[in-house]
Amino acid sequence: MSCNCKGPKSDLTLLNNIFEEISCVPENLITVLQKAQEIYGYLPEDVIYHVADVLGAKPAEVMGVATFYSQFRLSPIGKYLIMSCQGTACHVNGSKRVSEAVADYLGIKHGETTADGLFTLENVACLGCCSLAPVIMINGEAYGNLTPESAVEVLKTIKEKENGEK
């Protein structure tokens, strides 16, 4: 079944390498979706339909898996992905206030992207850097021992750098 969605069309040929590398059986669905997300940054609807087609699964099954696991995203993310750790150690060291300060500064909620496409904020389960709690990770780089103020400072620095480049 092909996709009838009205969203932007993705270049589905980008997936061909994945299908050559991984055998096209339903068992490999999660791995295929992970690779697809690496390519597109998220899982566009037409990609979900195409993956279902190739793997011989129903689009609803693929959608079911894509929405079950927190790693998969159904909308594009900003240039900087901010992962705000909500682990236990971060919680007792004040992660909630850090995450609220970040959300307030950017004017977005958890799971949203700023209008300029620069930042996406995600509250995530433990990142495993508990001794540096509270921690946020921006595009894979960890910032530890934060206060609400110092977290906002980190974002300001990134923003200034971006504005300077424009």
Place this chain on the structure above:
Amino acid sequence: MMRIIIGEGSCGIAAGALKVHSAIENLITANDSFSLGSTGCIGMCYLEPIVDIYDGEVLFKRLVRVTQDKAEDIVSSVRSGDFSLVDDITITSDDEEFLIGQTRIALRHCGLIDPTSIDDYCNADGYSALKKVLGTMTPEDVINEIKISGLAGRGGAGFPTWFKWNAARNSSGEDKYLICNADEGDPGAFMDRALIESDPHSLIEGMLIGAYAIGAKEMIVYVRAEYPLAIKNLEIAIAAAGKNGFLGDNILGSGFSCKMRIKAGAGAFVCGEETALIESLEGKRGMPRLKPPFPAEKGYMDSPSNINNVETYANITWIINNGGAAFAAMGTENSKGTKVFALTGKIKKGGLVEIPMGKTLRDVIFGIGGGIRDGKKFKAVQMGGPSGGCIPESLLDTVIDYKALAATGAIMGSGGMVVMDESTCMVGMAKFFLDFTALESCGKCVHCRIGTKRMQEILSRIVDGEGKTGDIELLEELSLAVKDGALCGLGQTAPNPVLTTIKYFRNEYEAHINEKRCPAKECAALRRYAIDPNKCVGCTLCARGCPTKAIIGKVKETHVIDTTLCVKCDNCRKTCRFGAVTIN
């Protein structure tokens, strides 16, 4: 020859180890006679980044909390042999105690070898247990040795390892699978990540021995996708093990063949449950299956499968090399060997602690961990993550033992130990865990799906100051219903954080509900701000910064907060230079 070795586990990197590494690397010239290398996690996370200086094989100096601007001092010290320049970052004897108090079996190589070098592992006696097993032992011998050791599952439930292996061995089926559960989902636990990052060959070797024992031809490691470094180091190790004849066909000429692959998880806490993990391996939503049949009979692809946690496998080679009896000599009657804990929270010295079973919680928290930081008072320790509970000060002398910990209402769990001081609200803590389990419940069982949601709503109401008489009893009733009505461990244990906090900190629940007061002063909705007339000088700074104009007062006169207007933004307390704003 002198060697500079930098700890580059995830904690070290997060603290800046790679920046230190490149700073030192840039200073080294062709004339220098020392080398620069890296290792995994030493486990002293609170001192990261850590730089070790070895003279040959001997640790000569350990430098802690190293910043890149110390790189020059480090390099010139190693060149001259005069280390006075780095005195300020040399580890203190008090901090050295952190490791001295430990007995390391699972963590024995962590921070000592280069995890990306199979030679380093082999030089540390690596793959000798595999050679012994394949050369001199039958699968039954192996299972018997593990039985003697008394090793129990380190993932949380504490089920005897030999029993699972034996059941999988005795199940009929051509294709059997040996699976490693590295989906370390408990927030606050990171020992499995550190083990894979720092000593991946030990996992491979332990798993190979298990695969030989049950008759598996394929091994799968299910790793959290949030652990990229662990996946990378394990991939390197699998490739090296294959090249050296430890993986693949006819391993070491024994006729035993086994291959290995990694499967990255996609972020679902419930996949730590073994049948949900199997569903996920099969590419489906991770929803638990009904047991029986147990995975040992019908697991991955309906074939007999054995699943153990990372730390369990990490103990295997030591047991084979030193004998099951040596392992069983440590610990208590019910719990043998050692256990790794991730000590975090409001603790002075946080990191990885491995100690023999039978030590007390006090030994770990106040002995090795150095007690509570910032001069505050200990309140509770959370063990076992969302499946565990909070243990109060009166029970700090509880010994570390599966049964003794279960008797408190908490569990051994995978080893997360989060320490809380007087500023942590215990109702807030219970809500924190219910927020987590309500979100992570897979939705299969009604009691878990809806029960955890209702419990979360009641807890939210209490911390928001809208708790009602009868809420505590309702929480208890729901807890028992969820425990009874859930299929898997997630639901059966999800109420534990609520039940233990009600059991040991009922007064905090009552203060929230009856007096609309948070004893820890943590719940924002229940804070009442006031200005201390003895400290206020009338500088007007707070009044000018107040977003709701809730602070009234003239210059040089004591200010007052109108609590009906106050939105508890905490601005005034932060801006006051005289510490006059208090929270009641």
